[in-house]
Amino acid sequence: MSEPILSANNVVIKFSLRGRVLTAIRGASLSLHEGTTLAIVGESGSGKSVFTKSFIGMLDENGWIESGSIRYGDRDLAQFKTERDWLSIRGREIAMVFQDPMTALNPLRTVGAQIQEVIEQHENTGRSEAKARTIKILDDVGIPQPELRYGQYPHEFSGGMRQRIVIAIALACNPKILICDEPTTALDVTIQAQILALIRAVQHDYKLTVIYITHDLGVVANVADDVAVMYAGDIVEYGTVDEIFYDARHPYTWALLSSLPQLGQKGEPLYTIKGSPPNLFADISGDAFAPRNPYALNIDFQERPPYFQVSPTHFARTWLLDPRAPKLEPPATIRQMRAARSGDDRG
Ligand SMILES: Nc1ncnc2c1ncn2[C@@H]1O[C@H](COP(=O)(O)OP(=O)(O)OP(=O)(O)O)[C@@H](O)[C@H]1O
Ligand SMILES: [Mg+2]
Known part of the structure:
Protein backbone atom coordinates (compact mmCIF):
# COMPACT_ATOMS: atom_id res chain seq x y z
CA MET A 1 0.00 0.00 0.00
CA ASP A 225 -12.99 3.41 -0.28
CA ASP A 226 -12.25 3.15 3.42
CA VAL A 227 -14.31 3.74 6.53
CA ALA A 228 -13.22 4.87 9.99
CA VAL A 229 -15.78 4.38 12.72
CA MET A 230 -15.56 6.89 15.55
CA TYR A 231 -16.86 6.51 19.07
CA ALA A 232 -16.27 8.83 22.02
CA GLY A 233 -13.22 10.50 20.53
CA ASP A 234 -11.53 7.42 19.18
CA ILE A 235 -11.41 5.44 15.95
CA VAL A 236 -12.74 2.06 17.07
CA GLU A 237 -12.72 0.30 13.71
CA TYR A 238 -11.04 0.98 10.38
CA GLY A 239 -11.29 -0.94 7.12
CA THR A 240 -12.30 -0.95 3.49
CA VAL A 241 -15.99 -0.34 2.77
CA ASP A 242 -16.48 -4.05 2.18
CA GLU A 243 -14.76 -4.99 5.41
CA ILE A 244 -16.87 -2.56 7.41
CA PHE A 245 -20.16 -3.50 5.77
CA TYR A 246 -19.68 -7.25 5.55
CA ASP A 247 -17.08 -8.16 8.12
CA ALA A 248 -17.39 -5.61 10.92
CA ARG A 249 -15.88 -6.72 14.24
CA HIS A 250 -16.57 -3.95 16.72
CA PRO A 251 -19.94 -4.12 18.52
CA TYR A 252 -20.37 -0.39 17.98
CA THR A 253 -20.04 -0.87 14.22
CA TRP A 254 -22.58 -3.71 14.46
CA ALA A 255 -24.94 -1.35 16.26
CA LEU A 256 -24.48 1.35 13.62
CA LEU A 257 -25.13 -1.14 10.83
CA SER A 258 -28.16 -2.59 12.61
CA SER A 259 -29.73 0.84 12.92
CA LEU A 260 -29.60 1.50 9.16
CA PRO A 261 -33.20 1.99 7.98
CA GLN A 262 -32.36 0.12 4.75
CA LEU A 263 -31.72 -3.04 6.77
CA GLY A 264 -34.75 -2.87 9.06
CA GLN A 265 -37.26 -5.70 8.85
CA LYS A 266 -40.72 -4.65 7.64
CA GLY A 267 -43.06 -4.18 10.58
CA GLU A 268 -40.24 -4.35 13.14
CA PRO A 269 -39.19 -1.23 15.02
CA LEU A 270 -35.88 0.18 13.86
CA TYR A 271 -32.90 -0.83 16.01
CA THR A 272 -31.59 1.95 18.22
CA ILE A 273 -28.40 1.97 20.27
CA LYS A 274 -29.38 2.05 23.93
CA GLY A 275 -27.75 4.31 26.48
CA SER A 276 -25.73 7.42 25.83
CA PRO A 277 -22.11 8.22 25.04
CA PRO A 278 -19.72 8.69 27.98
CA ASN A 279 -19.17 11.93 29.81
CA LEU A 280 -16.02 13.40 28.28
CA PHE A 281 -15.15 15.26 31.48
CA ALA A 282 -14.68 11.94 33.28
CA ASP A 283 -11.77 9.54 32.95
CA ILE A 284 -12.74 6.58 30.83
CA SER A 285 -11.28 3.27 31.83
CA GLY A 286 -11.61 0.29 29.54
CA ASP A 287 -13.59 0.35 26.30
CA ALA A 288 -15.69 3.53 26.17
CA PHE A 289 -18.50 1.58 24.50
CA ALA A 290 -18.64 -1.12 27.20
CA PRO A 291 -21.61 0.27 29.17
CA ARG A 292 -23.75 0.18 25.99
CA ASN A 293 -22.32 -3.03 24.66
CA PRO A 294 -24.52 -6.11 25.16
CA TYR A 295 -21.47 -8.27 24.36
CA ALA A 296 -19.10 -6.58 26.81
CA LEU A 297 -16.61 -8.78 28.64
CA ASN A 298 -15.31 -8.03 32.13
CA ILE A 299 -12.03 -6.78 30.74
CA ASP A 300 -13.92 -4.22 28.61
CA PHE A 301 -14.71 -2.31 31.80
CA GLN A 302 -11.14 -2.42 33.06
CA GLU A 303 -8.63 -2.09 30.28
CA ARG A 304 -8.67 -0.22 27.04
CA PRO A 305 -8.46 -2.66 24.12
CA PRO A 306 -5.56 -2.37 21.68
CA TYR A 307 -6.12 -2.50 17.91
CA PHE A 308 -6.44 -6.06 16.71
CA GLN A 309 -5.60 -6.63 13.07
CA VAL A 310 -8.24 -8.46 11.06
CA SER A 311 -6.59 -8.03 7.64
CA PRO A 312 -3.80 -5.82 6.30
CA THR A 313 -6.41 -3.06 5.87
CA HIS A 314 -8.78 -3.84 8.73
CA PHE A 315 -8.33 -3.03 12.43
CA ALA A 316 -10.73 -3.01 15.35
CA ARG A 317 -10.29 -1.94 18.92
CA THR A 318 -12.29 -4.54 20.84
CA TRP A 319 -11.36 -7.29 23.30
CA LEU A 320 -13.71 -9.59 21.38
CA LEU A 321 -10.83 -10.09 18.93
CA ASP A 322 -8.46 -11.27 21.60
CA PRO A 323 -7.71 -14.98 21.06
CA ARG A 324 -8.84 -15.62 24.66
CA ALA A 325 -12.28 -14.05 24.10
CA PRO A 326 -15.30 -16.38 23.80
CA LYS A 327 -16.35 -17.04 20.20
CA LEU A 328 -19.36 -14.90 19.49
CA GLU A 329 -21.92 -14.67 16.70
CA PRO A 330 -22.68 -11.10 15.57
CA PRO A 331 -26.32 -9.95 15.78
CA ALA A 332 -28.90 -11.32 13.34
CA THR A 333 -28.96 -8.25 11.08
CA ILE A 334 -25.21 -8.50 10.55
CA ARG A 335 -25.40 -12.23 9.85
CA GLN A 336 -28.19 -11.60 7.32
CA MET A 337 -26.08 -8.96 5.56
CA ARG A 338 -23.19 -11.38 5.26
CA ALA A 339 -25.46 -14.15 4.03
CA ALA A 340 -27.09 -11.87 1.42
CA ARG A 341 -23.65 -10.83 0.30
CA SER A 342 -22.31 -14.36 -0.18
CA GLY A 343 -25.58 -15.14 -2.02
CA ASP A 344 -24.78 -12.24 -4.39
CA ASP A 345 -21.28 -13.58 -4.92
CA ARG A 346 -22.62 -16.94 -6.01
CA GLY A 347 -25.21 -15.32 -8.30
N1 LIG B 1 -15.26 24.48 21.62
C1 LIG B 1 -15.60 23.40 22.35
N2 LIG B 1 -15.62 23.44 23.70
C2 LIG B 1 -15.95 22.37 24.43
N3 LIG B 1 -16.30 21.18 23.91
C3 LIG B 1 -16.31 21.07 22.58
C4 LIG B 1 -15.97 22.15 21.71
N4 LIG B 1 -16.08 21.75 20.43
C5 LIG B 1 -16.47 20.45 20.49
N5 LIG B 1 -16.60 20.04 21.76
C6 LIG B 1 -17.00 18.70 22.22
O1 LIG B 1 -16.19 17.74 21.60
C7 LIG B 1 -16.96 16.57 21.32
C8 LIG B 1 -16.83 16.21 19.86
O2 LIG B 1 -17.49 17.19 19.08
P1 LIG B 1 -17.58 17.15 17.49
O3 LIG B 1 -18.19 18.43 17.07
O4 LIG B 1 -16.27 16.79 16.94
O5 LIG B 1 -18.59 15.94 17.25
P2 LIG B 1 -19.11 15.39 15.84
O6 LIG B 1 -18.77 13.94 15.79
O7 LIG B 1 -18.61 16.25 14.74
O8 LIG B 1 -20.69 15.54 16.01
P3 LIG B 1 -21.82 15.96 14.92
O9 LIG B 1 -22.15 14.72 14.15
O10 LIG B 1 -22.95 16.41 15.77
O11 LIG B 1 -21.26 17.06 14.07
C9 LIG B 1 -18.39 16.87 21.74
O12 LIG B 1 -18.62 16.33 23.01
C10 LIG B 1 -18.42 18.38 21.79
O13 LIG B 1 -19.35 18.83 22.73
MG1 LIG C 1 -19.50 17.53 13.39
Whole structure:
Protein backbone atom coordinates (compact mmCIF):
# COMPACT_ATOMS: atom_id res chain seq x y z
CA MET A 1 0.00 0.00 0.00
CA SER A 2 1.15 3.56 -0.73
CA GLU A 3 2.61 5.81 1.96
CA PRO A 4 -0.18 7.70 3.69
CA ILE A 5 -0.53 11.33 2.60
CA LEU A 6 -1.56 12.16 6.16
CA SER A 7 -1.24 10.12 9.29
CA ALA A 8 -2.50 11.03 12.72
CA ASN A 9 -1.04 9.11 15.64
CA ASN A 10 -2.43 8.95 19.16
CA VAL A 11 -3.95 12.40 18.94
CA VAL A 12 -5.41 13.73 22.19
CA ILE A 13 -7.47 16.93 22.03
CA LYS A 14 -8.83 18.75 25.04
CA PHE A 15 -11.11 21.71 25.65
CA SER A 16 -11.35 23.97 28.61
CA LEU A 17 -14.93 24.73 29.48
CA ARG A 18 -16.03 26.85 32.45
CA GLY A 19 -12.96 25.98 34.45
CA ARG A 20 -13.06 22.25 33.66
CA VAL A 21 -11.24 20.23 31.04
CA LEU A 22 -12.87 17.70 28.74
CA THR A 23 -11.11 15.25 26.46
CA ALA A 24 -12.82 15.25 23.08
CA ILE A 25 -10.28 13.10 21.21
CA ARG A 26 -8.73 10.26 23.17
CA GLY A 27 -5.65 9.02 21.38
CA ALA A 28 -7.13 8.65 17.90
CA SER A 29 -5.02 7.42 14.97
CA LEU A 30 -5.74 7.50 11.28
CA SER A 31 -3.92 6.87 7.99
CA LEU A 32 -5.17 8.59 4.89
CA HIS A 33 -4.01 7.13 1.58
CA GLU A 34 -3.46 9.33 -1.44
CA GLY A 35 -6.23 9.43 -4.02
CA THR A 36 -8.74 7.58 -1.86
CA THR A 37 -11.94 8.61 -0.12
CA LEU A 38 -12.08 7.91 3.58
CA ALA A 39 -15.43 8.17 5.32
CA ILE A 40 -15.50 8.98 9.01
CA VAL A 41 -18.76 7.86 10.62
CA GLY A 42 -20.04 8.01 14.16
CA GLU A 43 -22.86 9.47 16.16
CA SER A 44 -23.16 13.13 17.08
CA GLY A 45 -20.47 14.24 19.51
CA SER A 46 -18.08 11.38 18.69
CA GLY A 47 -15.42 13.88 17.61
CA LYS A 48 -15.54 13.74 13.82
CA SER A 49 -15.38 17.52 13.38
CA VAL A 50 -12.93 18.22 16.20
CA PHE A 51 -10.50 15.55 15.00
CA THR A 52 -10.48 16.73 11.38
CA LYS A 53 -10.48 20.43 12.24
CA SER A 54 -7.17 19.78 13.99
CA PHE A 55 -5.74 18.89 10.56
CA ILE A 56 -6.25 22.50 9.42
CA GLY A 57 -5.66 24.35 12.68
CA MET A 58 -9.29 25.30 13.16
CA LEU A 59 -9.99 24.09 16.68
CA ASP A 60 -12.08 26.50 18.71
CA GLU A 61 -10.05 28.89 20.85
CA ASN A 62 -10.63 26.88 24.04
CA GLY A 63 -9.23 23.68 22.50
CA TRP A 64 -5.70 22.33 22.04
CA ILE A 65 -3.80 19.26 20.94
CA GLU A 66 -2.48 17.77 24.15
CA SER A 67 -0.31 15.07 22.56
CA GLY A 68 0.16 12.96 19.46
CA SER A 69 1.32 13.77 15.95
CA ILE A 70 -0.32 14.63 12.63
CA ARG A 71 2.19 13.90 9.90
CA TYR A 72 1.74 15.62 6.57
CA GLY A 73 4.74 15.30 4.28
CA ASP A 74 7.77 16.05 6.43
CA ARG A 75 5.81 18.23 8.83
CA ASP A 76 4.02 17.51 12.08
CA LEU A 77 0.86 19.62 12.07
CA ALA A 78 0.32 18.90 15.77
CA GLN A 79 3.33 21.10 16.49
CA PHE A 80 1.96 24.12 14.64
CA LYS A 81 1.36 27.03 16.97
CA THR A 82 0.59 30.19 15.06
CA GLU A 83 -1.74 31.25 12.26
CA ARG A 84 1.41 31.85 10.22
CA ASP A 85 2.29 28.14 10.46
CA TRP A 86 -1.11 27.25 9.03
CA LEU A 87 -1.07 29.67 6.10
CA SER A 88 0.81 27.27 3.85
CA ILE A 89 -1.48 24.35 4.73
CA ARG A 90 -5.03 25.57 5.23
CA GLY A 91 -6.88 25.83 1.93
CA ARG A 92 -3.73 25.26 -0.14
CA GLU A 93 -2.91 21.74 0.97
CA ILE A 94 -5.92 20.76 3.04
CA ALA A 95 -9.32 22.38 2.50
CA MET A 96 -12.55 21.86 4.39
CA VAL A 97 -16.17 22.19 3.27
CA PHE A 98 -18.71 22.65 6.07
CA GLN A 99 -22.34 21.76 6.38
CA ASP A 100 -24.00 25.10 5.90
CA PRO A 101 -22.99 26.72 2.61
CA MET A 102 -24.53 30.07 3.57
CA THR A 103 -22.03 30.63 6.39
CA ALA A 104 -19.13 29.96 4.01
CA LEU A 105 -20.30 32.47 1.39
CA ASN A 106 -20.33 36.24 1.50
CA PRO A 107 -23.92 37.28 0.69
CA LEU A 108 -22.81 40.67 -0.61
CA ARG A 109 -20.41 39.50 -3.31
CA THR A 110 -21.00 37.61 -6.53
CA VAL A 111 -20.00 33.96 -6.50
CA GLY A 112 -17.62 34.59 -9.39
CA ALA A 113 -15.75 37.25 -7.41
CA GLN A 114 -15.48 34.93 -4.41
CA ILE A 115 -13.93 32.11 -6.39
CA GLN A 116 -11.72 34.35 -8.52
CA GLU A 117 -10.32 36.11 -5.46
CA VAL A 118 -9.01 32.78 -4.21
CA ILE A 119 -7.35 32.03 -7.54
CA GLU A 120 -5.75 35.47 -7.67
CA GLN A 121 -4.41 35.11 -4.12
CA HIS A 122 -3.00 31.66 -4.65
CA GLU A 123 -1.54 31.94 -8.09
CA ASN A 124 0.12 34.79 -9.86
CA THR A 125 -2.45 34.91 -12.63
CA GLY A 126 -3.80 37.93 -14.42
CA ARG A 127 -7.46 38.89 -14.11
CA SER A 128 -8.70 37.51 -17.37
CA GLU A 129 -6.95 34.21 -16.84
CA ALA A 130 -8.34 33.98 -13.30
CA LYS A 131 -11.80 34.69 -14.65
CA ALA A 132 -11.50 31.97 -17.26
CA ARG A 133 -10.41 29.52 -14.59
CA THR A 134 -13.31 30.56 -12.36
CA ILE A 135 -15.76 29.79 -15.13
CA LYS A 136 -14.08 26.47 -15.77
CA ILE A 137 -14.36 25.53 -12.08
CA LEU A 138 -18.03 26.58 -12.00
CA ASP A 139 -18.56 24.29 -14.96
CA ASP A 140 -16.59 21.47 -13.28
CA VAL A 141 -18.80 21.60 -10.20
CA GLY A 142 -21.90 21.34 -12.36
CA ILE A 143 -23.22 24.89 -12.40
CA PRO A 144 -25.18 25.32 -15.65
CA GLN A 145 -24.50 28.48 -17.70
CA PRO A 146 -21.34 29.31 -15.76
CA GLU A 147 -20.69 32.61 -17.63
CA LEU A 148 -24.07 33.92 -16.57
CA ARG A 149 -23.92 32.49 -13.04
CA TYR A 150 -20.47 34.05 -12.52
CA GLY A 151 -22.08 37.44 -11.91
CA GLN A 152 -24.84 36.30 -9.55
CA TYR A 153 -25.12 36.47 -5.76
CA PRO A 154 -25.41 33.50 -3.35
CA HIS A 155 -29.13 34.14 -2.70
CA GLU A 156 -29.83 33.54 -6.39
CA PHE A 157 -28.75 29.91 -6.00
CA SER A 158 -30.56 26.94 -4.48
CA GLY A 159 -29.09 25.18 -1.43
CA GLY A 160 -27.53 22.42 -3.48
CA MET A 161 -26.04 24.89 -5.98
CA ARG A 162 -24.63 26.96 -3.12
CA GLN A 163 -22.88 23.91 -1.76
CA ARG A 164 -21.38 23.42 -5.23
CA ILE A 165 -20.06 27.00 -5.08
CA VAL A 166 -18.45 26.30 -1.71
CA ILE A 167 -16.79 23.23 -3.20
CA ALA A 168 -15.66 25.38 -6.15
CA ILE A 169 -14.00 27.84 -3.75
CA ALA A 170 -12.21 24.95 -2.06
CA LEU A 171 -11.07 23.56 -5.42
CA ALA A 172 -9.82 26.97 -6.54
CA CYS A 173 -6.79 26.56 -4.24
CA ASN A 174 -5.94 23.16 -5.69
CA PRO A 175 -5.74 21.41 -2.32
CA LYS A 176 -4.43 17.86 -2.06
CA ILE A 177 -6.89 16.88 0.66
CA LEU A 178 -10.55 17.89 0.71
CA ILE A 179 -12.39 17.36 3.98
CA CYS A 180 -16.17 17.43 3.63
CA ASP A 181 -17.83 17.74 7.01
CA GLU A 182 -21.40 16.49 6.51
CA PRO A 183 -21.70 18.65 3.43
CA THR A 184 -25.15 17.36 2.64
CA THR A 185 -27.14 16.86 5.85
CA ALA A 186 -28.81 20.24 5.47
CA LEU A 187 -29.93 19.24 1.97
CA ASP A 188 -32.59 16.84 0.79
CA VAL A 189 -31.80 13.30 -0.21
CA THR A 190 -31.65 13.67 -4.00
CA ILE A 191 -29.42 16.72 -3.72
CA GLN A 192 -27.29 14.81 -1.24
CA ALA A 193 -26.77 12.10 -3.84
CA GLN A 194 -25.87 14.69 -6.47
CA ILE A 195 -23.27 16.36 -4.27
CA LEU A 196 -21.76 12.99 -3.44
CA ALA A 197 -21.58 12.17 -7.15
CA LEU A 198 -19.96 15.54 -7.78
CA ILE A 199 -17.25 14.93 -5.19
CA ARG A 200 -16.62 11.59 -6.84
CA ALA A 201 -16.39 13.22 -10.26
CA VAL A 202 -14.00 16.03 -9.36
CA GLN A 203 -11.80 13.78 -7.24
CA HIS A 204 -10.02 12.36 -10.25
CA ASP A 205 -9.58 15.60 -12.22
CA TYR A 206 -8.34 17.54 -9.21
CA LYS A 207 -6.25 14.63 -7.86
CA LEU A 208 -7.92 14.84 -4.49
CA THR A 209 -7.75 12.72 -1.42
CA VAL A 210 -11.11 13.05 0.30
CA ILE A 211 -12.27 12.73 3.89
CA TYR A 212 -16.04 12.50 3.98
CA ILE A 213 -17.64 12.97 7.39
CA THR A 214 -21.16 11.76 8.05
CA HIS A 215 -23.24 10.21 10.80
CA ASP A 216 -25.13 8.21 8.18
CA LEU A 217 -23.32 4.97 7.47
CA GLY A 218 -25.85 4.40 4.69
CA VAL A 219 -24.44 7.08 2.36
CA VAL A 220 -20.92 5.82 2.83
CA ALA A 221 -21.17 2.67 0.76
CA ASN A 222 -21.47 4.75 -2.42
CA VAL A 223 -18.66 7.19 -1.85
CA ALA A 224 -15.93 5.72 0.25
CA ASP A 225 -12.99 3.41 -0.28
CA ASP A 226 -12.25 3.15 3.42
CA VAL A 227 -14.31 3.74 6.53
CA ALA A 228 -13.22 4.87 9.99
CA VAL A 229 -15.78 4.38 12.72
CA MET A 230 -15.56 6.89 15.55
CA TYR A 231 -16.86 6.51 19.07
CA ALA A 232 -16.27 8.83 22.02
CA GLY A 233 -13.22 10.50 20.53
CA ASP A 234 -11.53 7.42 19.18
CA ILE A 235 -11.41 5.44 15.95
CA VAL A 236 -12.74 2.06 17.07
CA GLU A 237 -12.72 0.30 13.71
CA TYR A 238 -11.04 0.98 10.38
CA GLY A 239 -11.29 -0.94 7.12
CA THR A 240 -12.30 -0.95 3.49
CA VAL A 241 -15.99 -0.34 2.77
CA ASP A 242 -16.48 -4.05 2.18
CA GLU A 243 -14.76 -4.99 5.41
CA ILE A 244 -16.87 -2.56 7.41
CA PHE A 245 -20.16 -3.50 5.77
CA TYR A 246 -19.68 -7.25 5.55
CA ASP A 247 -17.08 -8.16 8.12
CA ALA A 248 -17.39 -5.61 10.92
CA ARG A 249 -15.88 -6.72 14.24
CA HIS A 250 -16.57 -3.95 16.72
CA PRO A 251 -19.94 -4.12 18.52
CA TYR A 252 -20.37 -0.39 17.98
CA THR A 253 -20.04 -0.87 14.22
CA TRP A 254 -22.58 -3.71 14.46
CA ALA A 255 -24.94 -1.35 16.26
CA LEU A 256 -24.48 1.35 13.62
CA LEU A 257 -25.13 -1.14 10.83
CA SER A 258 -28.16 -2.59 12.61
CA SER A 259 -29.73 0.84 12.92
CA LEU A 260 -29.60 1.50 9.16
CA PRO A 261 -33.20 1.99 7.98
CA GLN A 262 -32.36 0.12 4.75
CA LEU A 263 -31.72 -3.04 6.77
CA GLY A 264 -34.75 -2.87 9.06
CA GLN A 265 -37.26 -5.70 8.85
CA LYS A 266 -40.72 -4.65 7.64
CA GLY A 267 -43.06 -4.18 10.58
CA GLU A 268 -40.24 -4.35 13.14
CA PRO A 269 -39.19 -1.23 15.02
CA LEU A 270 -35.88 0.18 13.86
CA TYR A 271 -32.90 -0.83 16.01
CA THR A 272 -31.59 1.95 18.22
CA ILE A 273 -28.40 1.97 20.27
CA LYS A 274 -29.38 2.05 23.93
CA GLY A 275 -27.75 4.31 26.48
CA SER A 276 -25.73 7.42 25.83
CA PRO A 277 -22.11 8.22 25.04
CA PRO A 278 -19.72 8.69 27.98
CA ASN A 279 -19.17 11.93 29.81
CA LEU A 280 -16.02 13.40 28.28
CA PHE A 281 -15.15 15.26 31.48
CA ALA A 282 -14.68 11.94 33.28
CA ASP A 283 -11.77 9.54 32.95
CA ILE A 284 -12.74 6.58 30.83
CA SER A 285 -11.28 3.27 31.83
CA GLY A 286 -11.61 0.29 29.54
CA ASP A 287 -13.59 0.35 26.30
CA ALA A 288 -15.69 3.53 26.17
CA PHE A 289 -18.50 1.58 24.50
CA ALA A 290 -18.64 -1.12 27.20
CA PRO A 291 -21.61 0.27 29.17
CA ARG A 292 -23.75 0.18 25.99
CA ASN A 293 -22.32 -3.03 24.66
CA PRO A 294 -24.52 -6.11 25.16
CA TYR A 295 -21.47 -8.27 24.36
CA ALA A 296 -19.10 -6.58 26.81
CA LEU A 297 -16.61 -8.78 28.64
CA ASN A 298 -15.31 -8.03 32.13
CA ILE A 299 -12.03 -6.78 30.74
CA ASP A 300 -13.92 -4.22 28.61
CA PHE A 301 -14.71 -2.31 31.80
CA GLN A 302 -11.14 -2.42 33.06
CA GLU A 303 -8.63 -2.09 30.28
CA ARG A 304 -8.67 -0.22 27.04
CA PRO A 305 -8.46 -2.66 24.12
CA PRO A 306 -5.56 -2.37 21.68
CA TYR A 307 -6.12 -2.50 17.91
CA PHE A 308 -6.44 -6.06 16.71
CA GLN A 309 -5.60 -6.63 13.07
CA VAL A 310 -8.24 -8.46 11.06
CA SER A 311 -6.59 -8.03 7.64
CA PRO A 312 -3.80 -5.82 6.30
CA THR A 313 -6.41 -3.06 5.87
CA HIS A 314 -8.78 -3.84 8.73
CA PHE A 315 -8.33 -3.03 12.43
CA ALA A 316 -10.73 -3.01 15.35
CA ARG A 317 -10.29 -1.94 18.92
CA THR A 318 -12.29 -4.54 20.84
CA TRP A 319 -11.36 -7.29 23.30
CA LEU A 320 -13.71 -9.59 21.38
CA LEU A 321 -10.83 -10.09 18.93
CA ASP A 322 -8.46 -11.27 21.60
CA PRO A 323 -7.71 -14.98 21.06
CA ARG A 324 -8.84 -15.62 24.66
CA ALA A 325 -12.28 -14.05 24.10
CA PRO A 326 -15.30 -16.38 23.80
CA LYS A 327 -16.35 -17.04 20.20
CA LEU A 328 -19.36 -14.90 19.49
CA GLU A 329 -21.92 -14.67 16.70
CA PRO A 330 -22.68 -11.10 15.57
CA PRO A 331 -26.32 -9.95 15.78
CA ALA A 332 -28.90 -11.32 13.34
CA THR A 333 -28.96 -8.25 11.08
CA ILE A 334 -25.21 -8.50 10.55
CA ARG A 335 -25.40 -12.23 9.85
CA GLN A 336 -28.19 -11.60 7.32
CA MET A 337 -26.08 -8.96 5.56
CA ARG A 338 -23.19 -11.38 5.26
CA ALA A 339 -25.46 -14.15 4.03
CA ALA A 340 -27.09 -11.87 1.42
CA ARG A 341 -23.65 -10.83 0.30
CA SER A 342 -22.31 -14.36 -0.18
CA GLY A 343 -25.58 -15.14 -2.02
CA ASP A 344 -24.78 -12.24 -4.39
CA ASP A 345 -21.28 -13.58 -4.92
CA ARG A 346 -22.62 -16.94 -6.01
CA GLY A 347 -25.21 -15.32 -8.30
N1 LIG B 1 -15.26 24.48 21.62
C1 LIG B 1 -15.60 23.40 22.35
N2 LIG B 1 -15.62 23.44 23.70
C2 LIG B 1 -15.95 22.37 24.43
N3 LIG B 1 -16.30 21.18 23.91
C3 LIG B 1 -16.31 21.07 22.58
C4 LIG B 1 -15.97 22.15 21.71
N4 LIG B 1 -16.08 21.75 20.43
C5 LIG B 1 -16.47 20.45 20.49
N5 LIG B 1 -16.60 20.04 21.76
C6 LIG B 1 -17.00 18.70 22.22
O1 LIG B 1 -16.19 17.74 21.60
C7 LIG B 1 -16.96 16.57 21.32
C8 LIG B 1 -16.83 16.21 19.86
O2 LIG B 1 -17.49 17.19 19.08
P1 LIG B 1 -17.58 17.15 17.49
O3 LIG B 1 -18.19 18.43 17.07
O4 LIG B 1 -16.27 16.79 16.94
O5 LIG B 1 -18.59 15.94 17.25
P2 LIG B 1 -19.11 15.39 15.84
O6 LIG B 1 -18.77 13.94 15.79
O7 LIG B 1 -18.61 16.25 14.74
O8 LIG B 1 -20.69 15.54 16.01
P3 LIG B 1 -21.82 15.96 14.92
O9 LIG B 1 -22.15 14.72 14.15
O10 LIG B 1 -22.95 16.41 15.77
O11 LIG B 1 -21.26 17.06 14.07
C9 LIG B 1 -18.39 16.87 21.74
O12 LIG B 1 -18.62 16.33 23.01
C10 LIG B 1 -18.42 18.38 21.79
O13 LIG B 1 -19.35 18.83 22.73
MG1 LIG C 1 -19.50 17.53 13.39
